[in-house]
Amino acid sequence: MTECLIPVIGVVTDIRIDTPDVKTFRVVTPDGKKAFEHKPGQCAMLSIPGVGEAMFSITSSPTNTEFMEFSIKKCGCLTTWLHAMEVGQQVTIRGPYGNPFPVDTTFKGKDLLFIAGGIGLAPLRSVINYVRHYRDQYGKVDIVYGSRSMDDLVDYKEIIDEWMTTEGVNVHLTIDREQEGWDGHVGFVPNYVKELGFDVNKTAIICGPPIMIKFTLAGLQELGFNKTQVFTTMELRMKCGVGKCGRCNIGNKYVCKDGPVFRCDQLDELPNEY
């Protein structure tokens, strides 16, 4: 019998330094394949035995058939360890967990508006790249991405070289404060979204710090968006990843199983405990 709590081995084949505190790790199985297939927005449990295990968004698109990528911000015990490791290090991996973004249903044919702040781009990156891959199946794509500073923009190179050059994809970057060498927009994401004033027939996907999500959602509602058009992705402490260990619940929903993707109106029916 297979056991969902027993992981497999993954090998880190590439480490990219994105920002001073974010690195992107490329992971494959020891025989060089993808550990498992996933859908955009799903997560996986990465672990270093003896250090810890935690849930991370899979940031590479499912359309990538060679490897998986994880963009990880250094903030705790395990992530500090991960940041210190070198190429060739093995980790353990299990998944995929959680429900994906409805890329094949609700999102089909729609104009999409991605709004991300800081490391919040990580879970959206797989969706964005998935949508770029199946470009003809979706409408216009707008991406609003903001960070503390220029140096804190994750995937900056990919944004400039690939996203900005894709037809029908508009990228709007912003940083919190003026900075030398930056001639783009300066200001917080929620305000920038309002300034840009998007058309209300779009479907919005938000991820970022809780406070950013809160104000951006309010901003979108001011613009006339309905909560049913807005999706977000959550994170709470998880141990099992399969809805059994009992801690990542918001009301009767488990983030690891029923989430992490929620439509904003669904969250209204749940207690405010996240």
Add this chain to the structure above:
Amino acid sequence: MQVNNEFKPTIVAFCCNWCSYAGADLAGTNRAAYPADVKIIRVPCSCRVNPMFILRAFQRGADGVILCGCHPGDCHYTSGNYYARRRMTMLFSMLDYLGIERERTRVEWVSAAEGAKFAATMNEFVATVTKLGENKRLEDLRCKN
């Protein structure tokens, strides 16, 4: 760990940096022999040793634990070893109360000049613990091979 059925105990010796560690050093320089199974852990002062350290040593496979510090009155920090003395007395008494062999724990005051005493103490302690055999009552099975 048994080799040829001959039991060789693992001993952890916490040695204070100022006296006992120097004493152990002197024992080495003087080529005073004591068993290699004594693992020395240097601590800044005997009172740095928390009761948990002693227990953890047993958990991790020690068969006997000995704490060495400066002679009372000679503490580099004036009073550290006086506190250590009370603490260890209480801890050893509690271990004894729980039925754990009292001979597995010991405190000895060894000055920097007492290389010979250090070696003699260790030899004696190793002999005592060897007689007792493996630590069974305060072992953690997970840590056994």
Add this chain to the structure above:
Amino acid sequence: MQELMKKRAVELLSTGNVDRVIGWKRGEFAYDCTPAVFTDAKDLWENFVYDDFSAPNLSKYLVAECKKGGKMAVFLKPCDTYSFNQLQKEHRIKRELIYVIGIECNGKADVDKIKVKGVDGIIGIATEGANFVVETIYGNETMPKYEVMAERCLTCKSKKHMVYDELIGETGDVNPDSGRFDMVAKLEAMTPDERFAFWRGELSRCIRCNACRNVCPACTCEQCVFDNPNSGIQQKVAVTSFEENMFHIIRAYHVAGRCTDCGECSRVCPQSIPLHLLNRKFIKDMNELYGEYQAGEDTTSRAPLTNYTLDDCEPSIVHERGGKA
């Protein structure tokens, strides 16, 4: 007694001398009560309870309550006043915010002792002289109170209040012949093998619910060593017998010299482990080796483990003194 206490508490609340009263609230059955903070005189009048089952020591709740500010009154039994002093000594509570009402205590009953007698389906408990009349759905049972008194009360060290602002009922005397160390002495007289077997039998029942720690008025660390994931010790499970021993040694050790022997740890243990025997061992040892000391007797003295003399005994005394080897 209960009526006097209620009257006084309502008075204190309604005159605004205090804005809350910490006491016990009536529970579901005749024998249970829950510590409660009353802010409303009517609620207090209806639900306050003080009887033979009002066992919880309320002094630890003061730590949290003091952080909120405001004046409060608290009812303390003699043994609770020791904990109170100890908390004050450790600067965990603010004396000036607290109005201590010392209350007389003649020992508390332990419902488990009633149940162990095979009495189930308890729907009422009445007092008749020195007896309890326990009303059950299977009929009434009469039993002497002392038979079902909690162990800690049978060996009560003191009926004297160490601190109070006002007293309801009488304060009693310290009882040096409580016999509270008898069981410890009995264990000491056993062989190490017998002691080991005894403690394995007791400690192996532990489910690591941490109730003993959480209820302990001396356990007021902001973060417990067992809650520190980097300590390498399991917080909520004893995987091996080593961890069972470790937890109980360290728990008792951390309160050694500060433990007033209030007995809450043994009272709350869902597995009925006699944890007080560990604490009492430390107290007995310290009394014998470093001179008589009773934690909580005052608010200034230094505890044995934060003190020393130049001619203390050597740890080898453990090897040398009596007791079988």
Add this chain to the structure above:
Amino acid sequence: MKKIALSKLNDFFAAIAAEEKLYLPVDGEKGADYKLWEEGVTYSRALNTNRSAKDFFFPQTENIVDFKREGKTIEVIDTRTETEDFVVFGVRACDARSFTILDKVFLVDPVDSFYAARRAHGTIVTVACTRPGETCFCGAFGIDMTAPEGDVSTWIAEDALWLTANTQKGEALLAKVASLTEEGDTSAVDAQKEAVKEIAKKLPLQNLPTEAFKGNVLLEKFNSAKWPELSKACLGCGTCTFVCPTCQCYDIFDFDTGHGIKRARCWDSCMYSDFTKMAHGNSRNSQVERFRQRFMHKLVYFPMNNGGEFGCVGCGRCLSKCPINMNIVKVMKSLGGDAE
């Protein structure tokens, strides 16, 4: 219905124990607990055990997997072994129902293979209650203490143990002891059931109302103003969770043995402050929130996800074990009256 004279009970246990491990409640100094049966062990007719029977299927701690780390490589070592067959005798109706509840967590996809293996290998023999106590409120959750579930249900009436198998596993067990049993008519059992039902009517909590927790009451109950008051005295210990037959939350932790890493899981309690603690914060920072989580889970979240079945079986352990006597009954009575 089959029956065995009580005088032959020891032979009955011996016959089962000859083939597989048999556990049953045994009286100790401080109440009854499940123990392995061996010659000389006497079955306790105590109302309930200190610890629940969930231990047999979901033990307090178990090893999940071992690892070896060397340089940059990691080796995964599956340490699972074949589970042996075992029988648990003397489970009460409340604990028997708890397995149905645990099944709804552990046996839904993805199946927890540790739990599933034990479920597959364990046979549960229940015993009907004859002397319920004041802390029993199984009736509130539709559990009939006189007709316990399980693979085999039994009744101790007059001078015999009456048995009936409910499942294939149960029939297999009865087949093994067939030589000891004889057919008997059910009148003694029926009479006992009636008598116990009469006793149950006198119990104060058997008819505890649960209506207030049915339907879509999630936000109403969650936002109730009564939680701070109810949780005020809570010590934040894990007693209620650990004695509860249905509490199933667990933690996973690594232990470095010095020559490898053991990854194990253990019971966890939502009452503990580190339950939801993350590197960047805690979603349930106060004891009020943690206390609320436990009762909301049992009374609202679990029923919402499982067709209205409550996550409590009314065994009454938390009532008698809570250090400060705060319990689910008080919560239900208090919140049941909420008309906000």
